[in-house]
Amino acid sequence: MNVLIADKVPGWFVEKLKAAGCNVLWEPALDGDTLTAAITAHDPAVVIVRSTKVQKPQIEAGAGLKMIIRAGAGVNTIDVACATGRGVKVTNCPGTNSAAVAELAIGHLINLDRRIADGAADLKAGRWNKNGYSKARGLKGRTLGVLGMGNIGILVTRVAQALGMQIVTWDPFLSQEKADELGVRKTEDLLEVARASDAVTIHLALVPPTRGLVGAEFFAAMKKGAYLINTSRAEVVEKAALVAAIQEKGLRVGTDVFWTEPGANDTAFADDIAQLPGVYGTHHIGASTDQAQDAVSDVAWQIMDTFLTTGQIINAVN
16 A cells, blocks of 8 residues: 655654555655656655645545545645545544643743743843843733633643633533533623633634634734734634734733745745834744654544545544
8 A cells, every 4th residue: 555654753653554565655845846747746645744745736646546644633735625535544543642732831931920031032142131131020820711621621730720820711512510520600791701711822723714713803802911822723723813902901911823935945034013112922833842743643543544545534623
């Protein structure tokens, strides 16, 4: 069976595929037209990607393509509708990188309060500003709003509670029983989260109902100088409204995701929001720890092993 891997994966994963008799083409630099050409030439039954986009041109190039494995949770980088129309199954590996994303979200939360990144940059530049960086609000006793109480939201909640924070959450799928078990205040009113919170962290999948969910009305309800953390998808937030809130209400923002992100192999970055004061960006690395990648690859191998031995496709999203 021909398998094409167009992203970085652990070496052991590739060796397992080869040991199972797969003809593996592993080229992490493939993207766009080069990926289309490789699919045409290699004719894989399976394409495996992390962040590399698999859109209509790539899917249509795969004459024998049967399955696309997204080595991660979100499948917004894959044209699922096109794949479905051509009888190609799209699978994912949900829950495997939750700890890594939660760790980064907490890192952003603490940085927004203590401005660690700014302080480190000043020290490297030879500037000592103890008086300036001694001014922090502190997180104990503050309220953290959590949008989305899935695996990541729960992990963030537990760490925040350990720091002494109170939690208010909005999640249409969270039962009152589960909220009570977690010790959080559940509300059906999204704006109540904005009004009550000193900081808000977003852990929602990008689906039609959540696109632009956090917009002008939400920001208008937030406290002046509040913190916003987004390690989910940029499009959950309305960009123009966020820019206005940063400028008019002094919001501090920690974001791992952007509306304009480079391709997998590009290095130039041009999203202007990263240049605004009080915005701390990371390079969409939420799931990028060794632990997370091993966990994701374990599930990707389970998908492949099941397919190779039984012909069945597990974890399909279509």
